[in-house]
Amino acid sequence: MNARDLMTTDVKTVHEDDEISDVLTRLARADFNGFPVVDDDERVVGIVTQHDLVHIFQPSDRTLWIPVGFPPFLETLEYAIDLSWDELDTELDLLKHSNKPVRTVMTEDVVTVDPDTDFDRILDLLADDERDINRLPVVDERGGLLGIVARQDVLRAVRDERRAAEASAE
Known part of the structure; x- marks a missing residue:
């Protein structure tokens, strides 16, 4: 068994310039969680x-510390307001990134296989502890996409x- 035997050929892709x-x-409408990214020649580029x-909407440290002094106290109290998941903050992030091309966030170092890659090699790649x-x-x-x-x-x-093995053993 090799990649040709396992692959799905009806692959949905996005173009590197898609927003x-x-x-x-x-x-959001797909029943899978990723797309191969292709260039104008339909080669996989990411x-x-x-x-x-x-990840582009994951907040960095966005905690706002506001010092508030209450007379007659000499020390100020600090209130932390977490802006991380504020609806406005997320919308601003979306606006900031929405028109950028997908190539700005895609993984460029994509691992690919050829149609004759054997089953064991595919298993090794999919079970890799580091990736x-x-x-x-x-x-x-x-580099043209044939399937996934x-x-x-x-x-x-x-x-x-x-x-199949169980059925033939019976």
Whole structure:
């Protein structure tokens, strides 16, 4: 079994120049959590996931410390107001990033496989402890997208193979 046997060929992609707001909208309607990113020649140039998109809205330290003095006290009290998840703050982040191209947030160092990559190599890549890879774009020699192998495809193949082995043993 190899990538060609496992891959899904009807792959939804986004273009590297697509606006982040459009990609967010498409991802919200999708039943998966990432897109391969392609250039004008349909070559894979990156991958964008929910994590990449949510990350741009993750607050850094946005706690506002407001000193308030109460006479006749000489010391001030400090009140911390957490602006991190304030609706306005999130909307401002969305406005700030929404018109940027997806290439500004995509992962450029995307791991790909060719159609003849064997099952064991695919397992090694998807089970890599250092990288959290959920999907492997299958590309031709020029980097053109042919399909995608997701973890779910591998699990389904293992399940089907076990069921077939059990059925033939009966």
